[in-house]
Amino acid sequence: MTNTAGVAPRLADALAVVLGTQGIPLRLRAWDGSHAGPEDAPVLEFRSRRALRRILWSPGQLGISRAYVAGDIDAPGDVFASFAALSSAGKFAQPGPFPRLTAREVWTLLKTAIRVGAIGPNPAPPPEESRIHRFGSRHSKSRDAAAISHHYDVGNDFYAMVLGPSMVYSCAVWNHPASGNGGPDSLESAQEAKIDLVCRKLGLRAGMRVLDVGCGWGSFALHAAQRYGVDVVGVTLSNEQAGLARKRVADAGLTDRIDIRVQDYRDVDDGPFDAISSIGMSEHVGREQISRYVSQLHDLLRPGGRLLNHAISWNAGPTEADPDSFIPRYVFPDGEMLSLAEMVGALEAGKFEVLDVEALRQHYALTLRAWVHNLERHWDEAVSISSPGRARVWRLYMAASALGFEAGLTGVNQVLVQRSGGTEPPLRRTAWI
Numbered sequence: 001m002t003n004t005a006g007v008a009p010r011l012a013d014a015l016a017v018v019l020g021t022q023g024i025p026l027r028l029r030a031w032d033g034s035h036a037g038p039e040d041a042p043v044l045e046f047r048s049r050r051a052l053r054r055i056l057w058s059p060g061q062l063g064i065s066r067a068y069v070a071g072d073i074d075a076p077g078d079v080f081a082s083f084a085a086l087s088s089a090g091k092f093a094q095p096g097p098f099p100r101l102t103a104r105e106v107w108t109l110l111k112t113a114i115r116v117g118a119i120g121p122n123p124a125p126p127p128e129e130s131r132i133h134r135f136g137s138r139h140s141k142s143r144d145a146a147a148i149s150h151h152y153d154v155g156n157d158f159y160a161m162v163l164g165p166s167m168v169y170s171c172a173v174w175n176h177p178a179s180g181n182g183g184p185d186s187l188e189s190a191q192e193a194k195i196d197l198v199c200r201k202l203g204l205r206a207g208m209r210v211l212d213v214g215c216g217w218g219s220f221a222l223h224a225a226q227r228y229g230v231d232v233v234g235v236t237l238s239n240e241q242a243g244l245a246r247k248r249v250a251d252a253g254l255t256d257r258i259d260i261r262v263q264d265y266r267d268v269d270d271g272p273f274d275a276i277s278s279i280g281m282s283e284h285v286g287r288e289q290i291s292r293y294v295s296q297l298h299d300l301l302r303p304g305g306r307l308l309n310h311a312i313s314w315n316a317g318p319t320e321a322d323p324d325s326f327i328p329r330y331v332f333p334d335g336e337m338l339s340l341a342e343m344v345g346a347l348e349a350g351k352f353e354v355l356d357v358e359a360l361r362q363h364y365a366l367t368l369r370a371w372v373h374n375l376e377r378h379w380d381e382a383v384s385i386s387s388p389g390r391a392r393v394w395r396l397y398m399a400a401s402a403l404g405f406e407a408g409l410t411g412v413n414q415v416l417v418q419r420s421g422g423t424e425p426p427l428r429r430t431a432w433i
Contacts, residue, residue, distance in 0.1 A: 006034030007116050011046055014112040017105050018059050020090035026082065042081040045074045049118040056113050057122040058324075059106070060098035065326040068396055069126045069389045079372070079399045087403060097322035128389040130333040141264050143334065149238060156217070156244045158386045161378045162371050162394065166191035167217040167244075170280035170310060171364040171412045173197055187370045190363075195223045198277055200432040201356065201416045202306050204228040208274040211235070211300060213265045214281025218245030218258065224277075225257045233273070235263040265293070271300035279310040282343070286336045290343075294350030304422015307352065312364075313340045313411045331397045340413050352417035356429050361411040368402035 007030040015024050027041040031048055046052065051072035055063035064086075067073040075082035086092060101109070113119050137143065163169055164187050172190035198220065204210065206229030212221050215234025224230050236242050245260045265281075276297050285293045297307055314337035322328070328335065338346075344354060375382055375394055382391045404410045418425055426432075 006030060006032045008034035008036035010112050010116055011052065012036035014052065014109050017108050018055060019092060025085040025089050042085050043075065043077050044082055045076055047074055048072050049116060050123055052113055052116065052118040053120050054123055056109055056118065059101050059109060061092065061326055062324045062329065065330065066125055069128055069330065069392050071388060071392065079395060080403065083399050084403050087400060097320055098325065126389045128387065128393050129329050141266065154390060155385055156240055158382060161382055162375050164188055164374060166219060168195065168219045169216055171360050172367045173360065174363050174366050195220050198279065198308050199224055199228055201308050202275040202277060204230050204275060206230065211268065211273040211276045213276060213278040215245060215260060217241050218248050218260060220277055220279060221258045222248060222252055222254065225254050232258045234258065234260045235265055235268060237262065237264060266296060268300060272302040273300055274302055274305050276301060276307045278307065282309055282311045283332065283335050283337055286334060287338060290338065290346045291350065294346050298350050298352060298419055301419045302422060303419055306416060306418045309343065309347065309415045311343060311413065312337050313343065313413055314338065315411045316409045326396065330393045337410065340411065343415060347415060347417050351420065353420060354415065354417050355425050356416040358414045359411055360414065361405050361408065364412045365402045365405040368398045368405065372398045
């Protein structure tokens with residue numbers, strides 16, 4: 001028989017206050033075994049009093065995120081269903097900073113904490129939370145390096161488990177909407193299709209010199225050198241990425257064709273290049289630096305050279321950034337998503353001609369679901385080689401991101417541009433499709 005007495009009904013009332021709703025869209029299970037909320041709703045489990053204490057001290061997305069990462073809250077069933085129910089409710093459904101609670105709401109929350117014995121000092125944030133504010137001004141080279149290290153230097157084995165053999169950490173290109181977990185396309189084939197699409201859009205030919213900005217573990221560089229006969233310079237700020245990329249290049253016998261560097265894109269000074277790929281990197285640049293980014297890449301290209309900028313976009317309209325939300329605290333410190341209009345505007349202002357724009361929003365949702373499947377399939381191993389908190393950060397981040405793409409809050413676009421001069425582009429985009 002379901003226990004509906006005890007702590008859970010009080011927790012449900014407190015959660016409704018935080019969400020700004022009359023009820024909760026979840027089946028809440030408390031540490032004493034009691035339940036509250038609709039019986040057929042996704043389950044959210046409060047495993048300790050510390051969960052409510054974290055929410056009391058940081059009411060909103062940050063407190064709930066900290067509780068989840070620390071293991072004080074769990075979503076033991078379908079994580080997509082639980083996170084979708086939570087993110088679609090009340091204040092969580094509003095883009096932008098989480099609204100502050102009123103004095104009355106704080107008092108209601110405090111009374112609940114007193115009644116269930118959750119009063120106490122503010123628990124320390126989980127160790128997985130970023131502290132890059134110690135590393136200088138926003139988007140300085142030192143702080144950007146620290147931000148990249150926070151996200152990427154968590155162990156190549158962990159990334160291999162999530163990303164699979166392709167080791168590509170950006171949106172794949174799928175042929176079928178039912179792809180991913182057990183569908184007709186494999187993640188590896190979809191990632192290869194994306195890389196090859198970039199190569200074709202750039203018009204790569206044997207003998208060209210190509211810059212790969214944010215080269216990751218070298219997958220694009222390897223494909224471009226092996227299939228198209230080009231020479232590639234790949235730059236990353238992650239030492240762990242560079243180490244594995246260099247090993248992969250050496251194993252492929254391509255050290256004379258591929259140069260992997262730990263280098264800020266702002267320090268690349270050995271152009272010109274015939275083509276530049278930037279796949280999933282410009283989200284780290286920031287709105288204030290985007291003009292400098294465009295100018296730097298423009299100057300590194302030969303006249304007539306093409307740049308392919310593949311980036312996540314913010315589709316939900318003008319909103320104020322919230323530094324206390326989950327993503328900047330745990331996933332991408334200082335990261336900023338520009339709208340497609342902002343990105344195209346910056347490229348055109350930087351004297352590039354836009355040749356093509358392709359939206360891949362649905363493709364990223366499929367990619368993220370495939371990554372979550374990989375993580376959950378190897379959960380115990382992922383925890384053992386990183387930490388329980390790190391694995392939980394990634395589960396929350398990837399599942400919530402997939403839901404964001406499916407809802408249209410975020411998109412991802414490939415914008416192909418060309419520096420003036422040199423050879424005219426093809427008359428029709430069928431040249432690279």
